[in-house]
Amino acid sequence: MNLTVEHDITIYEAEALQTLFSEFLLKADDVITLDMSNVEKIDMVGIQLLLSLTISVKNSNKKIQFINISEEILHEIKTSNTHISLAIETNAND
Numbered sequence: 001m002n003l004t005v006e007h008d009i010t011i012y013e014a015e016a017l018q019t020l021f022s023e024f025l026l027k028a029d030d031v032i033t034l035d036m037s038n039v040e041k042i043d044m045v046g047i048q049l050l051l052s053l054t055i056s057v058k059n060s061n062k063k064i065q066f067i068n069i070s071e072e073i074l075h076e077i078k079t080s081n082t083h084i085s086l087a088i089e090t091n092a093n094d
Helices: 014-027 044-059 071-079
Strands: 002-004 031-035 063-067
Touching: 002 014, 014 044, 044 063, 044 071
Parallel strands: 002 031, 031 063
Antiparallel strands: none
């Protein structure tokens, strides 16, 4: 089941996104695909939200994958050293 995030993932959107993610998780199939093509900004609250979502998905015996991540967002995730916990593959040379 696919979900496209339509805006940034920051403290300002955290509450609405938490609700959206929780509702989506209840309806989702075994694999959740989170399309991040429209995300231009992410902060530590947003990264923590993605980590929380990932944990919830795993606790529900489902899988999650993130697609269409911009280089800027990937850089923020890698800088916070959470790409491994989020299971986001990165270029080893970065």
